[in-house]
Amino acid sequence: MPLAHGRSYLAIPGPSVMPDRVLNAMHRAAPNIYEGAMVEMTKGLIPDLKRVALSSGHVAIYIANGHGAWEAAIANMFSRGDTALVALTGRFGIGWAEAARRMGINAETIDFGLKSPADPEKIAEALKADTAHRIKAVLVTHVDTATSVRNDIAAIRRAIDGVGHPALLAVDCIASLGCDEFRFDDWGVDIMVAASQKGLMVPPGLAFVWISDKALAACRGADLATPYWDWTPRIEVNEYYQFFCGTAPTHHLFGLRESLTMILDEEGIENVWARHRTLSEAVWAALDTWGQGGDIAMNIADPALRGRSVTAVKIGDGGAGKLRKWLETEAGVTLGIGLGMTLPSDARYGDFLRVAHMGHLNAHMVMGVLGTMEAGMTALEIPHGRGALAAAAAVIAKG
Numbered sequence: 001m002p003l004a005h006g007r008s009y010l011a012i013p014g015p016s017v018m019p020d021r022v023l024n025a026m027h028r029a030a031p032n033i034y035e036g037a038m039v040e041m042t043k044g045l046i047p048d049l050k051r052v053a054l055s056s057g058h059v060a061i062y063i064a065n066g067h068g069a070w071e072a073a074i075a076n077m078f079s080r081g082d083t084a085l086v087a088l089t090g091r092f093g094i095g096w097a098e099a100a101r102r103m104g105i106n107a108e109t110i111d112f113g114l115k116s117p118a119d120p121e122k123i124a125e126a127l128k129a130d131t132a133h134r135i136k137a138v139l140v141t142h143v144d145t146a147t148s149v150r151n152d153i154a155a156i157r158r159a160i161d162g163v164g165h166p167a168l169l170a171v172d173c174i175a176s177l178g179c180d181e182f183r184f185d186d187w188g189v190d191i192m193v194a195a196s197q198k199g200l201m202v203p204p205g206l207a208f209v210w211i212s213d214k215a216l217a218a219c220r221g222a223d224l225a226t227p228y229w230d231w232t233p234r235i236e237v238n239e240y241y242q243f244f245c246g247t248a249p250t251h252h253l254f255g256l257r258e259s260l261t262m263i264l265d266e267e268g269i270e271n272v273w274a275r276h277r278t279l280s281e282a283v284w285a286a287l288d289t290w291g292q293g294g295d296i297a298m299n300i301a302d303p304a305l306r307g308r309s310v311t312a313v314k315i316g317d318g319g320a321g322k323l324r325k326w327l328e329t330e331a332g333v334t335l336g337i338g339l340g341m342t343l344p345s346d347a348r349y350g351d352f353l354r355v356a357h358m359g360h361l362n363a364h365m366v367m368g369v370l371g372t373m374e375a376g377m378t379a380l381e382i383p384h385g386r387g388a389l390a391a392a393a394a395v396i397a398k399g
């Protein structure tokens, strides 16, 4: 008998769980976009978006998803024919490099594989070899949502500076902002991209680009920036419509206002990071225990290298695919598909899944996901170690 009726839980790495408060804030009549409350509210979003990234720079908002944020950053950073160095640590780094190539950028890549983070030494070597300083920017994903590896952004900055290379540092925080510790100013980031539907807990539809003063000056005149994607009018605003190059994403902005209040003013960004730290460790404790009695393993072996918002998992013999299906039909929980580990046509495709633990979630939601995963493994006779829930509960008990 299916036990899936009741409130379902989408544990995929975006869109994440949306707080009712965010949804309710969006549920309203269309506002005036030329004057009044909407205009005032938007002005307040800008400093709060900077606070969430610990940035003193600038921020541009677009009506787009993460792919749009990638393109926005590329369009403003580069002129056609410029060179970028892209660190690949999974499907999302690859995607950013592909977007750059299709826009006419010479995207050189260093492939760090699917199981390890970017090695700052290798980035330093590539920059050192670039004596003509052709490389305009280094592009790196903070947390690659496919492999769930976390890259050390501060170390990559030190590597760039260590060889005296002027390259800008551009970071994709789409999967990590509002989940994993991120410090734009302190870590010397020049450009950062994010989107609304992950750690920020708002429906998909808003893309953001943060820009340092240095990057703003270095990118002035980049010839790929078309009228819609040009960040200049969006950050040097005189008229409200310039913020959005047209009609504002009105309802998303009300949702974002609510989510930023929750993150910054009610919980506090450091507490948000701490919550993700503990909840991710509860998930990892369960997975470690299951793995002691079956072919179950996290993709990134070293916990110090894992992102705090999503965990990529292998369950052999097609177990991951079967478990995902069981959870959705029998228990009302949807886990993420494995992404970029094998092609969907590959027989091993069913060996991979991802558990998202990003955004609006708490201890009971995580224990619920883990408990239903264990029920599914038992029902499907997927071999697994005993005691996973106790291990997860022990992590949560410590807080």
Ligand SMILES: *Cc1c(COP(=O)(O)O)cnc(C)c1O
Binding pocket: 013, 014, 065, 066, 067, 068, 092, 141, 143, 144, 145, 172, 173, 174, 175, 195, 204
């Ligand atoms: C989700 C994600 C993207 C793509 O975002 P879309 O909104 O799906 O276009 C890019 N990079 C990372 C790291 C992501 O997690």
